[in-house]
Amino acid sequence: AQTDTVANKTKAGIDCTRAKITIDEVYLDLTANKARINVRNSGFFDDSIVSAVVITANGNVATNLTAFPIKLSQGDAASIELNTSGIITACGNFSKAIVATQCVSREFDGTPKNC
Numbered sequence: 001a002q003t004d005t006v007a008n009k010t011k012a013g014i015d016c017t018r019a020k021i022t023i024d025e026v027y028l029d030l031t032a033n034k035a036r037i038n039v040r041n042s043g044f045f046d047d048s049i050v051s052a053v054v055i056t057a058n059g060n061v062a063t064n065l066t067a068f069p070i071k072l073s074q075g076d077a078a079s080i081e082l083n084t085s086g087i088i089t090a091c092g093n094f095s096k097a098i099v100a101t102q103c104v105s106r107e108f109d110g111t112p113k114n115c
Contacts, residue, residue: 016103018045024077026054026097026112033085035062035112037097041072047101048072052080057095060087072101091115 020043027036035054041047048069054062062082070078080099088094096109 019043019103023108028112035082037080040077052099
């Protein structure tokens with residue numbers, strides 16, 4: 001049983017070395033109070049997004065409107081939507097977006113589209 005457990009963990013670890021996601025775009029719609037994170041599986045391993053956050057300059061976190069996990073096969077893309085009502089009222093309130101899969105996480109701290 002221990003050999004099987006070690007083998008499964010080793011396979012998962014090796015698979016994760018081939019995982020990569022790319023945040024293609026973060027879009028803020030200040031009028032609708034929403035943020036959208038467009039992400040793509042740019043690796044060589046099917047993976048699943050398990051969480052995503054948008055964080056404000058003072059540390060507040062937007063409410064997620066997308067159900068997780070999101071399965072992403074190689075080359076697939078997904079759009080994650082978050083409610084920014086009351087926490088991102090101007091582009092200057094945005095700090096960063098973080099997306100995590102079972103294997104990796106990526107951070108976007110640039111200027112969102114529509115700003």
